[in-house]
Amino acid sequence: MSEHGRSSNEFLSEAQEVIEAFSRNLLELDSQQRVGEHDPDLLNAAFRAVHSLKGLAALFGATQITSLSHTLESTLDSLRLGKLGLTQQTLDVLFASVEMFQRLLADFGDGGADEVDIAPVLARIAALSDGGAAAADSTDLAGLDESILGVLTEYEEHRLRENVRLGRRLFRVHASFDLLAIDVGIEALKGKLKEYGEVITYLPSADGSAEDRIDLDILVGSDCALATIVGGVEEGGVTVHEIARTRAVAAQAPVAQEEDSGHAEPARRGGRAPTGSGSAEAVAPPQRGVSVEAELDDDYAADVGHGLIEPNESVSLRSVSQTVRVELSRLDRLMNLVGELGVVQANLGVTADAMRATDGTSDLLRDMIGHLRTMSRKLSFLQQGLLDVRMVPLGQVFDKLARVVRKLGREAGKDIRLSISGAQTEIDKLIVEELSDPLMHMIRNCIDHGIEPREERIDQGKPAAGRIDLRAFQRGNRVVIEVEDDGRGIDWRHIRDAAVRRGVATAVETRDMTTSEVLDFIFRPGFTTRDHATELSGRGVGMDVVKTNIGRLSGMIDVDTAPGRGTRFEITLPVTLAIIQALVVDSAGETFCIPLNSVLESIMIRQADIVTVEGHEVISLRGKTLPLLHLSRLFGTRAEHEYPDAQRIYVVIIGLAQHRVGLLVDELAGQQDVVIKPLGTALRSVPGIAGATELGADRTVLLLDVAALVDEALARSDVGATSQHPEAPNHGA
Amino acid sequence: MRQFVSAILEATGHYEVAEATNGFEALRTLPREDFDVVITDINMPDVSGIELTRFIRNNARHRHTPVVVISTDASAVDAARAGEAGASAFLAKPFDAPQLLAAITDAVEVARTAATEEE
Numbered sequence: 001m002s003e004h005g006r007s008s009n010e011f012l013s014e015a016q017e018v019i020e021a022f023s024r025n026l027l028e029l030d031s032q033q034r035v036g037e038h039d040p041d042l043l044n045a046a047f048r049a050v051h052s053l054k055g056l057a058a059l060f061g062a063t064q065i066t067s068l069s070h071t072l073e074s075t076l077d078s079l080r081l082g083k084l085g086l087t088q089q090t091l092d093v094l095f096a097s098v099e100m101f102q103r104l105l106a107d108f109g110d111g112g113a114d115e116v117d118i119a120p121v122l123a124r125i126a127a128l129s130d131g132g133a134a135a136a137d138s139t140d141l142a143g144l145d146e147s148i149l150g151v152l153t154e155y156e157e158h159r160l161r162e163n164v165r166l167g168r169r170l171f172r173v174h175a176s177f178d179l180l181a182i183d184v185g186i187e188a189l190k191g192k193l194k195e196y197g198e199v200i201t202y203l204p205s206a207d208g209s210a211e212d213r214i215d216l217d218i219l220v221g222s223d224c225a226l227a228t229i230v231g232g233v234e235e236g237g238v239t240v241h242e243i244a245r246t247r248a249v250a251a252q253a254p255v256a257q258e259e260d261s262g263h264a265e266p267a268r269r270g271g272r273a274p275t276g277s278g279s280a281e282a283v284a285p286p287q288r289g290v291s292v293e294a295e296l297d298d299d300y301a302a303d304v305g306h307g308l309i310e311p312n313e314s315v316s317l318r319s320v321s322q323t324v325r326v327e328l329s330r331l332d333r334l335m336n337l338v339g340e341l342g343v344v345q346a347n348l349g350v351t352a353d354a355m356r357a358t359d360g361t362s363d364l365l366r367d368m369i370g371h372l373r374t375m376s377r378k379l380s381f382l383q384q385g386l387l388d389v390r391m392v393p394l395g396q397v398f399d400k401l402a403r404v405v406r407k408l409g410r411e412a413g414k415d416i417r418l419s420i421s422g423a424q425t426e427i428d429k430l431i432v433e434e435l436s437d438p439l440m441h442m443i444r445n446c447i448d449h450g451i452e453p454r455e456e457r458i459d460q461g462k463p464a465a466g467r468i469d470l471r472a473f474q475r476g477n478r479v480v481i482e483v484e485d486d487g488r489g490i491d492w493r494h495i496r497d498a499a500v501r502r503g504v505a506t507a508v509e510t511r512d513m514t515t516s517e518v519l520d521f522i523f524r525p526g527f528t529t530r531d532h533a534t535e536l537s538g539r540g541v542g543m544d545v546v547k548t549n550i551g552r553l554s555g556m557i558d559v560d561t562a563p564g565r566g567t568r569f570e571i572t573l574p575v576t577l578a579i580i581q582a583l584v585v586d587s588a589g590e591t592f593c594i595p596l597n598s599v600l601e602s603i604m605i606r607q608a609d610i611v612t613v614e615g616h617e618v619i620s621l622r623g624k625t626l627p628l629l630h631l632s633r634l635f636g637t638r639a640e641h642e643y644p645d646a647q648r649i650y651v652v653i654i655g656l657a658q659h660r661v662g663l664l665v666d667e668l669a670g671q672q673d674v675v676i677k678p679l680g681t682a683l684r685s686v687p688g689i690a691g692a693t694e695l696g697a698d699r700t701v702l703l704l705d706v707a708a709l710v711d712e713a714l715a716r717s718d719v720g721a722t723s724q725h726p727e728a729p730n731h732g733a
Numbered sequence: 734m735r736q737f738v739s740a741i742l743e744a745t746g747h748y749e750v751a752e753a754t755n756g757f758e759a760l761r762t763l764p765r766e767d768f769d770v771v772i773t774d775i776n777m778p779d780v781s782g783i784e785l786t787r788f789i790r791n792n793a794r795h796r797h798t799p800v801v802v803i804s805t806d807a808s809a810v811d812a813a814r815a816g817e818a819g820a821s822a823f824l825a826k827p828f829d830a831p832q833l834l835a836a837i838t839d840a841v842e843v844a845r846t847a848a849t850e851e852e
Contacts, residue, residue, distance in 0.1 A: 044778070051776055055734045058827025066827065151818055153781045154810040182761050186779075202779045203761055204788040216758055404807075 011060040012109050013325050015053060019105070020399060022049040023098045027402050030091050034108040040084060040159060040198070046094075047076040047155075053101075068118050071125050072097055078129060081158045092410070093124045095403055133614040148203065148219065153501075156201040156219075163221030165199060169242055171229060173218040176237040182214060189218070192233050197222025200695040220245075225727055229446050266342055328429055331390055335579065336691050339675025343694045345376050383673070387428075387576050394472045394481070395423030397436050405468060408447045416451060422472035431553055435573075442483045442569055443468065445543075450487030450567055460564070462486065478597070479575055484568040490517045503600050522548040535602050551707040553577065554597050556655065565709040582674045582703065584695065586667040587631040587653060588638035591701045593693055594663070598706040600655045602668055607646035619651070619662065626653065627713045628662045631704075634688060634712070654706050661713040663704075676703060688712065738772055738803075741830045742837070756780025760788065763795060770841050772801045775811045783815045790819035797848045799840035803828075 025046040032038040050073045059067035078084040098123045107116050152160065163170065173193065177185040186202070193199050200219040222229060226242045233240065292504045352369050359365065398420050409416040427435075451457075451466035458464055463486075471482040492515045498504045499521045510518065550557045555573040574580070574597045582593035583602070603621070610617050610628065617628045628651070631637035643649045644666055651662040658705075674693040690705035737754055742748040751766070753759035756777045763771075771789060775782035782802050789795045799821035804812040812823055821840040823831060 048776055048778070052734060055826040059734075059737055059829075060814050151781075151787045151814065153783055153814070155776065156781065179761050179764060182757050190779075200783070201781070203755070203784055204756075204780060205791075356840055589817075 008060060008108075009327065011056060012105060013295045015056055015065070015101075015105055018049050018053045018056065019098060019101045020184045021401060022046055022101075023095075023403065025049065026091060026094050026098065027399065027406070029086065029600070030088075030406060032092065033086055040080065040162070043076070043080040044084070044155060044209075047073065047080050050076055051175050054575040062104070064116065064118050064509050065101065065108065068097060068100060068104065068121065071122050072659040075125050075128055077155075080155055082162060084128060088129055093128055095123075095407065096124060096599070097121055098403065132326070148217075151203065152201060159198065159200045159465075160219065160221070164202065166221075168197060168221040168223055168267075169226070171222060171226070171231065172241045172243050173220055173229075173351065174215065174239045174241070175218065176213055176215050178212050189233065189238070193218065193229075195218055196220070196229050196232060196295075229382070237652040278683075287651075326389070328390070331386065335386055335675060338379070338386060339579070339694070342377060342383070342673065342675070344374070345379055346695070348372055354654055360498070380673075383579060385480060387579060390430075390576060391426035392429045392432055393423060394425050394427055394432065394435075394479075395420075397432050397439060398423050398470055398472075400436060401439055401470060404440055404443055405447065409466075410445060412447055414451055414454065415445065416447060416468060417465050418468050419468065420470045425474055425479055425601075426575075427473040427573065430577060431573060434553055438549040438571075439470075439481070439483065441542055441546050443470075446483065446487065446567075450489075452488050474575075475572070481571045483572070484566060486566040489563040489565055489567050490519065490522070491563045492561075495519065495521050508581065517558075519561065522559070522610050523557070548707070550712075554595055554706070555581075577676070579673055580691070581677050582672055583630070583652065584669040584672055584701070585650070585663075586669055587635075587665045590635070590637050591669065591695070591697075591699065592631065592665075593701055593703045594652060594654065594669060595703070595706060598654045600653045600660065602650055602652045605649050607643060607649060621653075621662075626660060626662045628664055629709060630664045630711050632664075632666075634709075639643070654709065659710050659714060661707065661710050674703070734774070734803075738833065740816075741833055744830075756782075756785055759785055763789070763792075768795075770799050770801060770837055772803065773838070775802055775804045775815060781811075781817050782820075783811060786815055786820050787817065787818040797844050799844040801836055801840050814832055 010568075013604070025042050029046070030040050030044050032042070042616045050069050054066060054073055057063075075084065076094075079086055079090070085089065086224035100118060103116050104118070116159065133247040149157065160170075173189075173191060190199060198221045199223055203217040203219065205215040205217055206614050220229070226240065230240050278294060349372060352365070352372055355362075355365055356369070402418055402420065405416055405418045447466075451468075452460070452462075454464050457466065467486045469482065469484040471480075471484070473480055496510045496513070496518045499518070500507050500510060504521060505513075523546075524544060547557055550571055550573070553573055554577065555571055558570045558572075559567065560570070561567040583596050583599050585592050585594060605619060609619050610618070613625075617630075619628060620626070643664075650665050650668050652665060652668070653660055653662050655661075672695060672696070676691045676693055688705050688708045689702050690708075691703045692700055693703055694700055735754070735796045736777070742750050742769055744803040748769075749852075751762050751768070751843075753762045756779055759771070759773065760780065772787055773782040773786075777785075782804075786800045786802065789800055791797055798821065801822045801824060802812070802817070802820040803824050803826060821843060822836045824836050828836075
């Protein structure tokens with residue numbers, strides 16, 4: 001292949017999609033397997049996914065992925081052909097191979113260092129086949145038309161035998177379709193037939209008289225009587241026969257006459273020239289080929305398995321394929337351009353204002369200002385459109401979590417039901433990537449420490465199976481993700497005692513704290529160690545890391561718990577980070593931007609409102625103490641805290657996770673949409689700065705890193721908490 | 734996979750390719766043109782490559798259109814049946830561009846000779 005880099009990227013994203021579809025099939029099979037019968041279509045879809053992956057990987061020389069999918073394909077083939085039974089152990093191995101695929105794909109993306117050892121997984125897969133080499137199908141298919149048997153694939157033949165073995169009746173449904181509308185017609189009929197049983201195969205028959213119609217024989221296995229099916233699929237041109245077997249008696253029920261309207265249908269469309277124009281014909285008639293491959297239906301099946309599409313819903317196969325894959329970096333470039341256009345537009349606005357000041361009456365100027373307004377409106381549509389393109393459903397990360405729940409649940413010997421809602425909620429692709437780890441951590445906590453062992457749950461009158469709810473929904477311009485379990489909850493008294501014992505807070509301090517203030521301790525870095533983890537019902541392990549990660553995404557996390565009943569974490573995130581709304585502030589002659597989604601409110605105070613508690617400046621706000629940071633002092637732009645007007649000092653209250661800090665600035669200059677640009681290496685290590693952005697009039701300003709500022713404020717107040725003044729509050733709320 | 738087959742064919746400059754994403758779409762696409770060759774995977778939902786092959790063989794208009802079937806060694810039984818149904822050539826995954834092109838060229842050549850002889 002030429003263009004190797006580009007095509008290998010295509011391979012990566014296509015392979016990723018196939019693997020995700022495979023994983024969804026497995027998850028669905030897993031939940032079906034627990035309650036009994038599984039849908040054979042799902043196994044077949046899983047087989048075809050791996051089959052596609054194998055072909056794909058071989059083309060791109062991804063040898064390890066090829067050999068893994070090769071081995072897996074044989075196993076899945078045995079499974080779908082009923083030569084192997086589907087058990088939880090089998091599923092364990094299949095899930096393990098999903099994980100291996102992910103690692104191999106990551107390795108391939110990194111240039112293929114080939115350090116991943118697939119031998120153990122291959123051995124596990126091989127071990128599956130060793131156990132259950134079941135005898136080949138021997139169900140008697142006597143009485144069936146040889147011409148049918150001859151064209152069935154091995155899989156279709158197996159399904160046919162399964163249906164016979166289960167004592168189902170077999171039906172041959174004959175239908176005639178207008179060729180141009182076959183997709184729609186067949187989907188509708190397929191939906192109806194599935195209500196009665198299993199569609200084993202479709203056999204196009206070649207003796208159809210009209211060229212623009214096609215006759216199909218559909219083989220269906222069902223427990224229903226002939227009359228029931230006849231009643232159900234009654235529509236133009238459909239007839240149903242029961243296929244006679246040893247006992248059954250042949251019957252025929254013409255549902256409707258073969259309508260003869262075929263010729264009245266629109267005449268055949270003119271020949272299509274897929275690539276070239278008409279001129280190609282003049283030179284030499286090009287050869288034409290048709291290439292067919294099953295691919296789309298995998299996606300469709302996956303969507304069905306995932307509950308995105310009602311199984312019987314008639315879906316146009318065409319619309320499913322209306323997607324384009326784009327590298328994120330290309331979108332970033334576009335986004336940057338839009339940001340720069342925004343700056344140009346702001347500059348034009350400034351120029352127009354200046355012109356109006358000198359010559360406010362000109363018609364031309366008025367026209368220009370009108371056009372300028374239209375342009376800024378269109379520009380904001382363009383910006384929104386670009387943001388929409390970056391959005392992906394949270395289902396991507398939820399699927400991974402479902403695998404984690406399954407795996408950890410089995411490891412811990414706990415039966416856990418995961419319920420997911422809002423998987424279609426969309427969020428920026430970059431945020432989704434960063435969410436996996438924190439969510440994974442929280443889920444792990446739920447399973448390891450939240451949900452009680454089975455016996456304990458039964459003793460308490462709870463359902464034996466634990467429950468974890470993963471919910472997502474949009475609230476305003478933010479996305480909320482909730483992780484809730486019905487486990488033992490967190491006892492805030494244990495946390496309080498641990499905090500005092502560890503010297504994080506004094507007994508006196510904690511006496512006046514609210515429950516939620518005490519619970520906040522679990523987010524403190526290093527607050528929990530392994531020992532303390534057990535004391536805190538194990539909750540809080542690594543929660544500081546979760547908080548930091550969420551904070552980095554400008555998100556907040558809150559916790560709500562009821563001892564004995566469960567715990568709920570709520571994460572609130574911005575929808576995107578590519579373009580943010582910023583509050584523009586001035587401090588000692590410098591301009592800074594603060595991400596607006598971290599700003600809770602701005603208030604005006606007088607210098608006299610500031611009180612000093614053990615060397616740290618705070619104000620009292622609605623009965624709570626708010627630690628203050630002087631922006632000017634932080635960046636050394638002004639040595640003393642002298643504000644231009646001691647009666648008018650602005651405090652921007654920023655919040656991160658559950659912490660609140662007041663930033664002292666001279667002026668609030670307004671709000672603006674800004675595109676964040678990374679800093680050069682020289683400034684990257686400066687704490688408190690997250691990036692740079694451009695405002696109008698060619699000004700480059702710095703964007704404050706709220707997480708770093710809050711940490712700075714907390715570090716200072718921590719000093720106070722361990723000092724000799726127990727009356728000092730240790731942080732605001 | 735389908736896109737790669739198309740890309741390989743179109744890169745030669747000798748072929749115009751019409752794609753179909755499943756068996757039904759293939760059936761719908763067939764009557765539009767007199768195709769020189771049909772390339773199909775065996776493993777398709779609903780209408781399999783075998784069924785498609787049989788349909789083409791029994792159809793008066795497309796009887797002589799060569800059918801190249803892409804299969805894997807996991808489906809040896811299926812490949813044999815596709816052969817019985819009248820497939821002109823097999824291509825086992827994995828294959829590379831020269832292999833694909835060779836299989837297609839052969840199939841087209843054989844079909845052309847057969848059609849001429851019949852006339």
